[in-house]
Amino acid sequence: MLTINKVSKTFGGLRAIDDVSLNVKQGQFFGIIGANGAGKTTLLNLVTGYLPPTSGTIEFEGKPIHGLPPYRVAHRGIGRTFQITQPFAEMSVLDNVMTGALFSSNGARRSLQEARAMCDEPLRLVGLTAQADLQAGALTLGGKKKLELARVLATEPKLLLLDEVMGGLTRAEIEDLMISLRRIHAAGTTVVMIEHLVHVILDLCDHVFVLNFGRELFRGTPNDVISHPEVIEAYLGKPLTAAERA
C-alpha cells in the first residue's frame, strides 16, 4: 500500500532520514519506534507532503506521492494526526469533525447535511458520540486526541498515520484510546503508529520498524523487536521485565 524506497532527508549537514526503505501492506497495524530525534516525525512529514525528500521515492497504491503538497496526499487517502493537537477550541466537537468531511477529497461537493451524516461513524469509533455538542476546548487532553482522530477519520483515509497520539495521556486515557484504535483498525483502516510507549506497540501492532539516528535499526514482529540485542541497547536501555511486556 505504502512503499518508501531509499528515502533520505537532510537538513543542512544533518541526515535526519538516511536511506530508509519500508513497505506497509493493506490491513497492517504498523509501529515505528525510535529515541527522541531518531527521525520519526520527519518520516511522517515526508510521507504526507509536509517535506520533500532529498532523495528516494514514496508510492501509495502504486503511484508516486513524493513532491505532492499535503492536501493532495490527503486526497489520495492518507490521514495523519500531529504530535500536538490543535482543535478549533471555540467550535463544537461535531463541527470540528465536520471540517474533516468538508475538506476531504469530495468535500467541496458535499452539503452540510451530508457532511454532518459522515460524522456519526467517526464519533462512534473514537467514543465521542455523547460529547458531540460540547465545545472542543472543554475536552480533556484525552478527549482532544480522540477528536483529532475523529476529524481525520471523517476524511475517510485508507491509511492513517499517528504521531505519538498517546503523548501526555493518563494510564486510563491510554487504555481507552487503545480500544478506539483497535476499533478503527478493525473497521478497515490501515494504521501506521509512531509511539514511545512500548507496551502500546506490543499490544496493537503486528509489525514494528525501529529507527535509530535516521536509519533502520531493525524490523520484525513486536516480540522479535523487543528481544533484539541492538534494539535493547539503543532504545530500551535494558530488557523489558515481564510486567512491562504485559
Ligand SMILES: Nc1ncnc2c1ncn2[C@@H]1O[C@H](COP(=O)(O)OP(=O)(O)OP(=O)(O)O)[C@@H](O)[C@H]1O
Ligand atoms: N525542519 C527541520 N529543520 C532542521 N532540523 C530538523 C527539522 N525537523 C527535524 N529536524 C531534526 O531532525 C532530527 C529528527 O527529528 P524528528 O522530529 O523527526 O525526530 P522524532 O523521532 O520525531 O523525535 P521525537 O521523538 O522527539 O518526536 C532531529 O535532530 C531534529 O532536530
Ligand SMILES: [Mg+2]
Ligand atoms: Mg516526533
